[in-house]
Amino acid sequence: MQIDDQGDYATPPVPMTDEQKFFFDLRGWILLPAVLTDEREIEEMKAEVNGGARQSYGPSLQRLLDHPAIVGILSEVLAEDPFARDECYGFRCEGSFTTVRPPGWDTSERGDNGLPHVVRPPQQANAMRYQVAGGKIFSGLTRVVWELEEVKSGQGATSFLSGSHKAHFNYGGPDRYRPNIGGSPWEESMRDMMDDYSCPPGSVVIFSESLVHAANSWTNPDNPRCAVFNCYNSIWAQWHRLNLSDEAIEAMPPRRRSLFRGVWAIGGPSGGNVEYAADNRSY
Numbered sequence: 001m002q003i004d005d006q007g008d009y010a011t012p013p014v015p016m017t018d019e020q021k022f023f024f025d026l027r028g029w030i031l032l033p034a035v036l037t038d039e040r041e042i043e044e045m046k047a048e049v050n051g052g053a054r055q056s057y058g059p060s061l062q063r064l065l066d067h068p069a070i071v072g073i074l075s076e077v078l079a080e081d082p083f084a085r086d087e088c089y090g091f092r093c094e095g096s097f098t099t100v101r102p103p104g105w106d107t108s109e110r111g112d113n114g115l116p117h118v119v120r121p122p123q124q125a126n127a128m129r130y131q132v133a134g135g136k137i138f139s140g141l142t143r144v145v146w147e148l149e150e151v152k153s154g155q156g157a158t159s160f161l162s163g164s165h166k167a168h169f170n171y172g173g174p175d176r177y178r179p180n181i182g183g184s185p186w187e188e189s190m191r192d193m194m195d196d197y198s199c200p201p202g203s204v205v206i207f208s209e210s211l212v213h214a215a216n217s218w219t220n221p222d223n224p225r226c227a228v229f230n231c232y233n234s235i236w237a238q239w240h241r242l243n244l245s246d247e248a249i250e251a252m253p254p255r256r257r258s259l260f261r262g263v264w265a266i267g268g269p270s271g272g273n274v275e276y277a278a279d280n281r282s283y
C-alpha cells in the first residue's frame with residue numbers, strides 16, 4: 001500500500017463492484033476475505049489491540065480507518081459523488097472499539113447478552129435507516145469489522161438476519177421503537193435464520209446497522225477473536241458522540257483527519273466543509 005509524504009494512502013480506493021452492491025443490498029452485509037495479507041502488519045495490529053488499545057486510533061490500527069479496500073465501498077453507500085473529493089473523505093467516522101474474546105468468552109459479558117439488535121427498527125423512517133433511491137444505496141449508520149484472527153462460522157462471529165435492514169414489518173416485540181428483538185415471540189425463529197461467516201485473519205465485514213445483528217459466544221477453541229469495529233455515517237448525520245481527543249486526531253495525516261470533521265454542509269468557509277480543525281470537529 002503506497003503512502004504519500006503526509007502519511008495518507010496514495011493508493012486509490014478500490015471501487016465497490018456491482019456484485020458487492022447486489023449482495024450488500026440483498027443481505028445488508030458483505031465479507032471481504034483476506035484484505036490484509038501481510039502477516040507482519042496483522043501481528044502489529046493485534047499487538048496494539050492485545051496491548052490494550054480500546055479503539056482503532058493507534059499508530060497501526062488507524063490505518064484501518066481509511067484503508068483503500070473499504071473507502072470505495074463507504075463512498076458508494078454513504079456519500080454522494082460531488083462530496084467525495086481528493087482532499088477529504090465523503091463520509092465520516094463515528095467511533096471505534098476493539099474486542100478480544102478468548103475461547104470460552106460468552107455473551108453474558110456484554111450488556112445486551114448477545115440479543116439481536118439494530119440502530120433503529122428498520123421499517124420506520126429516520127435518519128439512520130437503510131435506503132435505496134435513484135439507483136443509489138444509502139446505508140445509514142454502517143459498521144466495518146476487521147477480523148485480525150481466523151473466524152469459523154458458528155463459533156462466535158457476528159451474525160446477521162440477512163435482509164432485515166429492508167423489513168417493512170415489525171419483528172414482533174412489545175414496543176415498535178425497541179431496537180432489539182427482546183420479547184418477540186419469533187426470537188428463536190429469527191435466531192435460527194441468522195447467517196455468519198468464516199474468514200482468515202485480515203478479513204473485513206461491512207454491514208448496515210439497520211440490519212438485525214448479534215454478538216455470539218466465542219466457542220472456537222483454536223484462537224481468540226481479535227476484532228476492530230469502526231463505525232461510519234453520512235457527513236450530515238451523527239449517532240455516536242465522538243470519543244477521541246483533538247490531539248489524537250491532529251496526529252493523523254490530513255485526509256484521515258477529515259473523517260472527524262464537523263457535521264454540517266452550509267454556512268462555513270467558502271471552500272465547504274472539507275478540513276478537520278479543533279473548531280471544526282464532531283463532538
Ligand SMILES: O=C(O)CCC(=O)C(=O)O
Nearest residue numbers: 143157158214215216229
Ligand atoms: O460483538 C459483535 O460481534 C457484534 C458487535 C455489534 O453489535 C456492532 O458492531 O454493532
Ligand SMILES: [Fe+2]
Nearest residue numbers: 117118213214
Ligand atoms: Fe450492534
